[in-house]
Amino acid sequence: MLSYPHFPDLRDEQLAADHPITAGLRQLTLNWASPIHVDAEKNQGRRVTELLHSSVESWASGGLDMVPDFRAWPQTGFAVSGERGPRTLAVAVEGRFDSFFKGKDSPLAGEPAAEPEDGKEKEAPAPITGVIERSPDSARLVLVGANTFASDAALNLVSQGLGTFYTQPTVFVQNAVDWSLEDRGLLAIRGRAQFARTLAPMERSDQLFWEYLNYGLALLGLFAVWLWRQRVRRADQRRYQAILAEV
Incomplete structure (x- = not known):
């Protein structure tokens, strides 16, 4: 990133x-x-x-x-x-x-009443004149x-x-x-x-350190596997030679 x-x-x-x-x-x-x-x-x-x-x-x-x-x-x-x-x-x-409206009139006090949708007059609610000052x-x-x-x-x-x-x-x-x-x-x-x-x-130098360390550990692991395979191969050769010598 x-x-x-x-x-x-x-x-x-x-x-x-x-x-x-x-x-x-x-x-x-x-x-x-x-x-x-x-x-x-x-x-x-x-x-x-x-x-x-x-x-x-x-x-x-x-x-x-x-x-x-x-x-x-x-x-x-x-x-x-x-x-x-x-x-x-x-x-x-x-x-x-x-409150922003402390000492001022309520912003809802002067709002006009909404017109009824069905055309019938309804009792208008009382206007809100109080203000919460704090x-x-x-x-x-x-x-x-x-x-x-x-x-x-x-x-x-x-x-x-x-x-x-x-x-x-x-x-x-x-x-x-x-x-x-x-x-x-x-x-x-x-x-x-x-x-x-x-x-x-991490800083760029720290990132490079861990990146190269991962590469080094991977190579070291491969080298260890190669050594182990060489040891197994030599052991197999000695075992096969011993079997052939008995025959």
């Missing part, structure tokens, strides 16, 4: 090990992810937890060209722009959230910097590259739902589920 920076492969310390959503994932791939910037001042009364972050070698790009050019940039396929460093890709926020203090919000990472198209694309059905994004979404509903029992059960064990990324 070719390296594609727009599909960050998150593993180990890049996933929050102490949060129920990501504690049992071990690996997650996002597609065309965007970094998330959290305003600390606006979230002073809330608990913000970083769930996912990219590697220290990652960078942010504003380019719209998604096709890599490995001739121009053999290592990454894209021009590196800006400063390298980890970027936040998903956060979980707990606390109270103020959420409970126990409200929870999960924000991911990739809006299609769990879509069918993204899952099929990654599954084709791995050669197996890739379900980690759906597990992430299920964990987020269970965490939002405070159902930690299902989180513990799902953490022991089977998942696609993707290989750890």
Whole structure:
């Protein structure tokens, strides 16, 4: 598989090990992810937890060209722009959230009543004039910097590259739902589920080392088989000569 920076492969310390959503994932791939910037001042009364972050070698790009050019940039396929460093890709926020309509009229108050289909007048329902100005203090919000990472198209694309059905994004979404509903029992059960064990990324030198080692072990095995066959052949010849000598 070719390296594609727009599909960050998150593993180990890049996933929050102490949060129920990501504690049992071990690996997650996002597609065309965007970094998330959290305003600390606006979230002073809330608990913000970083769930996912990219590697220290990652960078942010504003380019719209998604096709890599490995001739121009053999290592990454894209021009590196800006400063390298980890970027936040998903956060979980707990606390109270103020409504966008706080201090405003209800957007449903001025809606016209629907005309009856049969031409008969019906009693119009009372207009909704109340506005929910804020959420409970126990409200929870999960924000991911990739809006299609769990879509069918993204899952099929990654599954084709791995050669197996890739379900980690759906597990992430299920964990987020269970965490939002405070159902930690299902989180513990799902953490022991089977998942696609993707290989750890390696440098080019490490890949060559293991590749040549496989070739060497194969040749060594063939040489060992040849030596064994030679020994068996000589033993057979000695046995045949002994039989002929007795005759």
